Amino acid sequence: MGRKKLKYYLSLFYPVIIYRENHLFVAEFPDLDGCIAYTEDEEKIYSLAMETKEDWIEIAYKIWKEIPEPLSFDNVVNEKEALDYFKKKK
Secondary structure (H helix, E strand, O other), X not given: OOOOOHHHHHHOOOOOEEEEEOOXXXXXXXXXXXXXXXXXXXXXXXXXXXXXXXXXXXXXXXXXXXXXXXXXXXXXXXXXXXXXXXXXXX
């Protein structure tokens, strides 16, 4: 089976983690190795993250790097859910 088209990968929704670290706002895409954006401007972090994700995918596609499918949201939990889960395991 051949490789999927670039347009396919650009249309996928990849989860992004946005947080503040010191004076910067950081956006990381866990599924896209090394795909990280940062800025001091909170209002710009989301648009910068989306632009960075698109650039990452386009470059990976051009150099034939494997582009993973996004993580299923079934596996995403918030901090409270994670803590509750590990408390139950004890």
